[in-house]
Amino acid sequence: MAGTGQTIRTSRPVLSAGIRSFTFHGDAAPALEAVDLQVVPGTLTAVLGPSGSGKSTLGRLLADWLPPEGAGTLEGFLELAGTRLQFRGREDPRINPAEWGRHVGFVPQDPAAVLSTVRSTVAEELAFSLENAAMERPAMKAAVEHSAALLKLTELLDRNPAGLSGGQLRRLAIGCAIISGPEVLIMDEPFASLDSAGAADLALLVEDLVRRGTAVVVLSQVVDAPLLAAETWIVLARGTVTASGPPVELLGQGQLPSGIRSSGSGPAAEPGVHQPAKAPDTVPRAPVLELRGVSFDYRPANRTGRRRRALREATGSDRRGHGVLSGIDLKVRPGEIVAVTGPNAAGKSTLLRHVNGLLRPTAGSVLVHGTDITGAPAGETARSVGLLFQQPRDQLFERTVLREVQFGLDRLFHPGEAAARALAALSAVGLAAAAPRHPAELPASGQRLLALATVLARKPSVLALDEPTVALDGDGLALLDAAVRSAAGEGAAVVLVTHDLDYARATAHRVVTLDGGRLNG
Amino acid sequence: MRLHPLTSLAAAGSTAVVTTAAASWPLSVAVMGAALAVSVRVGTARRLLPAAAVVLLPLGLSLLMVHGLFFPEGRTVLGQWGPARVTMEGLAFAFERAAQLGAVVLALLVFSFSVSVPDLVAALSARGVHGRFAFVLASTLTLLPAIAARVERIRQAQESRGLVIRPGLLHRAAAFRLQAVPLVLSLIEDAGTRTAALESRGFSNPGPRTSYREVPDSGRQRVLRAVLAVSAGAAVAARLWLSRAGG
8 A cells, every 4th residue: 555645444543644744944845745645543653764764854843842833834734623624835823832732742852952940850840731731730749649649650650850871761751742641642753772571561562552542643764563553654766755654564565665763673794794704712812901900989079079970961960879880890902892782771871981081980991092091081081092982962062073083182183184084984874965064953763873073083992982873763773784894893992881782792802791880791 | 858949049038137126236247147156057067158258258357448548527537648548437437337248148158058949949839839930940950960960070081082181270271272163163053952852741831820839838937037028127127227317
């Protein structure tokens, strides 16, 4: 059933859209064209597409997070609960966002964007929309407890939302979206960055919501296992629907573009190709990176109060008082790829921040090329260590893509070489054409690759990658894989942290597990 | 028992008004002492004292300069340098004013350092104060930690790419210029998404709203607040009446 808008449903759709075109103000080409979809109560719909295919734009339009009258020109219609709004690009109807929000809940790709930032506990954050609707307190309490139980947030109700880990934050964002019982729930890449336990919990929740009659729409560039149970898949590519229908049909016909990858898979390549020609263990060489008995906790003595709080919020760590890392020993030789796996909030990101000196161990030492980096400014360690942050928004801060890659290069190379290296690094991740654009304009996968380019351009002898696969589509993953292998081939030591065990096994020479602050394996 | 934020606000406000109206230095000094004692008791003294010093030292010094040296009604001259005369009366007046000011500032600081902002916001919105005002009030207090966390993130990103920041406040301050532009741009970008999120959660609803946070209140506290308000009014009235009768 290829084509658009041919799905025939017996049940009436609660939300439907017939988008002839949607063009952002200032853009010549439309971001979406000929997109039709109907969302039926009690069903799961997956909108699949590679990064930059227009999924997020579609999701935000459907949720009125991108008000058509303000952000661009919409031609077509949106229909919610039997009311059709026709848009022609002028004198268009205005949508009341609060009214729309009661029917359509939305969880954006970055869950932190949902938070009101003025509520001091998770419970109050959950209750925010109910307060605004003037719900009486007993009913509000019951609703908060119910949603918290659904999302396993009960233990966290009294915590400050600013200190939650990435996975917890996503659960809170979903809670905020479903607490007022919307008929439609739209989630943008909800499974990204969740560990397998978190993803399984979310899959159960989706199943439960669908059973209760909610229409759930998941936007994704990865065919996560729960999406196989969807009634309908809608495949987007370059802003238009290329195929739609039940998953079985689409999989059978091979209608998925190459940019969409299936869950947990590495890039398609022969197993033999995965191994670098020379296994690093055959030639014993001195380790480039060595961790000796590294322990760490967010102790008051380690930092002053306000700095420590800012740090904890900046790193998203939620562990207080007790040891995050205890007695970590790790040696990585030139050309070796080591993967560190472990559940969400196990301290994996904290471990990586020790490798480039952003965090100092409370005990033990970190050696790069045999020199203890403890006490050296992180900026000096950055000469030999490159760190890819978990969130591109933590790594990118410049006005253009090119400036972003060039930052700091002038300290290492003379101006001509710095520019050449920046362009070479951009070409290596397929972003040469995007050089003059603003990093925030890139799709999630592009932002991730840009962050990778900023690290690669420095040619570090230690590459530390924090969840490198998250937010990458299939093509991006292939680029990442090539980059990591070529860096290792040139003698860099690579430490990558991932919750994706399959990827770790496919890529690394050695897999170790971080759990309860200790390294095993 | 936990004090309702409006009760502590009423206590601080009426103390400030009564002390100002009374203009008696023994009362001012007593109030200052009491404020400090309360602050030590609730454990805010370490944050309060520097803040109080920042406000009061320049004010106290300027009072001393103006009144201590140039007090026209001064009779008992302690020293003289050209047009400047240090008089007993001038010093007494400067001290009286400084004590009065000190009492007011300390009373208000004790309140602002000990009040729970979420409680205050909840109490205000329960009394029909518009949601936007409550939001702005809360934002002013949550914004600073949020900005600090953001600067820290940007700084870490820059350090990871070779920006060398040596330890110490001065180096940090010098490096801040590199973080300022990214900070402002990212805050603006954030504001756009945040607006969509807030609007879809009914933030602009014109109707009444409720509060999830419970702020315990009691009849006794309500009476106390009324008494505090009346006594502040009475002190002002008495002051006006006395000055009219005297003048």
